[in-house]
Amino acid sequence: MKGKLFRKYAVLFVTLVTGALLANGLIEIYFSYQENKTALARIQREKALAAALKIEQFVSKIELQISWIAPRGASGVSPEKVEYVRLLRKDPAITEVRFIDSAGREQLLVSRLGMDREKSGADFSQNPAFLEAKRGKTYFSPVYFRKGSEPYMTIAMAGPRKRSGVTVADVNLKFVWEVVNQIRVGKAGGAYVVGSEGNLIAHTNISLVLKKTDLSSLPQVAAARESPLNPGQEEKVSVARDLQGRQVLTTYAPISPMGWFIFLEQPLAEAFVTLYASIFRTALFVLAGIVLSILASLILARRMVTPIRALRDGAARIGAGDFGHRMNVHTGDELESLGEEFNQMTTRLQESYAHLEEKVKARTHDLNEAFQQLEIANKHKSEFLANMSHELRTPLNAILGYTELIVDKIYGDVPDKIQEVLERVGENGRHLLSLINDVLDLSKIEAGRLTLSLNDYSMQDLVQTVITSVESLGAEKNLALRTEVPSDLVTGKGDEQRIAQVFLNLVGNAIKFTDEGEVSIEVATSNSSFLVSVSDTGPGLSEDDQQGIFEEFHQVDGSSTREKGGTGLGLSIAKRIVEMHGGSIWVESTPGKGSTFWFTLPIRVEQQEEQK
């Protein structure tokens, strides 16, 4: 996928370069066109001027020769015929010369075509040639044709005096045709001469002339007639259509004094053939340039975008946690230094990250050590308690032993009063001893020093042993001891002695707290566990007491517990033992109606549960 940036750059570059190239090409083409046109026009114009000059010279030569003869023709007097004949002989373009006297009568006619005649008296007084010449101006007639195909013009000139006659010469204009025919503009271009009325006088195509084609409607002719230019004046070249409707490059030059114009024209297609070729070449170059520049733009854009993309991808990788990644940008510019900044940042990040990891490791290590030390300290505490219990018990044993010996009168008679006190001493001593024993048990469990000795046992026998050891207690309080143990129970595996301890604790409590009614032990199996319940008809437990009854030193009622000889540790120890076997213990109770302690015990305990 191309990125947005690439598109942006590519479009920008292509637009810039293409625009510049196109503008350059167009400007070049425009100026080349203009210059070419101007140059062509100048050449054409020079040709036109030269042709115009030739024609002017031709006419003015004739005019000059006529003017030489004219003065001799004095007023009313016929000039020498000889001179007229000489004139004809001298200039082959002059076909006829006639002399008209000041009254407008023909006095002499010398012609190449017909008979000479003298004093014919033909009336020319209304002839425009006569009238114009008499006004003192050289008269140039419109072009006319003789014998169908010969162009002629009449030139009339009056003598210098008032009474002078007028010399009228008919001039064959074939010379003008020759001039026009000689002019070649390129291959297809040519020239033509237009008279002052816009009529065609000479053309390479003579038939057009003979048809007396009127060109006054052509815009270039109209424009020329409207504002005839002085020869030599710079003229704007014009592009127009010729008679056939072809586009031509055309220029003209005026031919004075007849008021003619010589037009030169060349078909545009030919005139501009080199220009078109050069335009085509330029266009080709521009096109090639554009293609190349587009390619270059794409490459440049890619080169600009590639490092940026590398930076972006690299930043993404680093962002994703790949701190080992390094920017690989070697553009030698700001992008490279940006990449280096990135790399330095990443290095610092990596370092601080590593540092952080080390710190976490160190902290974890410290914590573990502290935790281990705590565990060791806790173990030490438990061991201390265990040892202390043992040390406490030794002197206590002595006290109890002596007390019993005295009570048993081993040392002789004892007064009744002392006997009674000693019995109280014995009772308190035994309570103290059981407290110490429970503390010792709990400490051992907590220190992890109590290991279960897992052996096969019979649940029936176990329950029987428990009943046997509490029978006397129950009997003392007139309580019924009921057991409900199926006879077909499977052999269990566990620490029989510790399980018995749990039973003894629960049954002992039940008997202790129940004043009338019964205490019952029931055993069932469910899901490869023994389900044991010990129920009593005692005072029951409140909701709060049920919650906390398995916690150390929890006492339902301090004074009564003390009275009953409890330690507040028995249920905690029972709970621990059950849990070490992988079972659980709980209580259900309704205050005033009694309590039922339940515990489950996996039938086959193969492994001691780890204590928290």
Added chain:
Amino acid sequence: MSRKILVVEDQEDNRRILRDLLMSADYEVIEAVTGDAGVTAAETHRPDLILMDIQLPGLDGYEATRRIRANPDLQQTPIIVVTSYALSGDDVKAFEAGCDAYMAKPFSPRKLLAKVREYVP
């Protein structure tokens, strides 16, 4: 003829209690403070019954019991092991060592005397 009972016990108060108890019941009491002394005394005095404490300095009660049992002359002599509050497995170890009865501390002098009378009336 009065019956002889060997008491192997390192604790002085316990020794005295046992002595007072047993002498009041007309037994002859021989006392030993260590395991070694106990074994020697057993061989020397040939008591009718031995009360053996487990936690003894040097040779402990189990080892002393085994050594006494190793003597063919003393194989029939009843030995009652008296141990501190039973650690799990103590009783098993005691029976393995070859004792006849097991009594956990704290013992009631009354109950101990009853136990003794089972073996030596």
